[in-house]
Amino acid sequence: MRKFLMILVLVLALSLVLAACGGGGDASSETASVGVVGNPARGQKLYEQTTIGTASAPGCVTCHSLEPDVVLVGPSHAGVGTRAATYVAGMSAEEYLHESIVTPDAHIVDGFTPGVMYQNFGAELNDQEIADLVAYLLTLK
Numbered sequence: 001m002r003k004f005l006m007i008l009v010l011v012l013a014l015s016l017v018l019a020a021c022g023g024g025g026d027a028s029s030e031t032a033s034v035g036v037v038g039n040p041a042r043g044q045k046l047y048e049q050t051t052i053g054t055a056s057a058p059g060c061v062t063c064h065s066l067e068p069d070v071v072l073v074g075p076s077h078a079g080v081g082t083r084a085a086t087y088v089a090g091m092s093a094e095e096y097l098h099e100s101i102v103t104p105d106a107h108i109v110d111g112f113t114p115g116v117m118y119q120n121f122g123a124e125l126n127d128q129e130i131a132d133l134v135a136y137l138l139t140l141k
């Protein structure tokens with residue numbers, strides 16, 4: 001009888017563990033948002049919006065193309081995830097992309113004019129949204 005009980009307890013415990021694992025299947029995509037770990041899929045959605053942020057500013061795609069060498073208003077973002085590491089010595093791609101969104105005039109891409117990129121994203125997007133956008137841009141190799 002005791003043996004039977006022990007086996008019952010074991011089976012119950014095992015099924016709990018299995019249930020927990022099953023439920024966690026999509027956890028990687030859903031809960032990567034804790035803190036400011038960027039989520040590229042969410043970043044892509046934000047990037048593709050025609051307006052963005054608390055003041056409905058013009059969206060990224062209104063000024064940036066993903067086609068190589070196509071200049072809408074700003075530079076094409078084809079390959080920007082790789083290129084970003086080469087712009088400023090000592091700055092990682094992630095740091096550079098983050099800065100470019102929050103303080104667009106800190107460094108200007110050759111051939112472009114300061115003050116043209118929308119300047120208030122740092123105030124109108126939250127830290128999570130900015131991290132998501134950076135995570136997406138990093139995927140554009």
Ligand code: HEC
Pocket residue numbers: 047052058059060061062063064073074075076077080096097100101104105107108109112113114116117118121133137
């Ligand atoms: C009003 C037009 C405009 C909008 C809207 C805009 N940008 Fe820009 N962006 C520019 C221009 C012009 C430059 C080039 C000047 C510079 O380096 O700041 C630029 C530069 C950049 C750079 C520098 C790196 C590179 O090679 O392009 C990044 C990164 C960037 N933008 C990201 C974004 C993201 C993300 C959004 C949306 C949240 C966005 N931009 C919205 C015009 C815009």
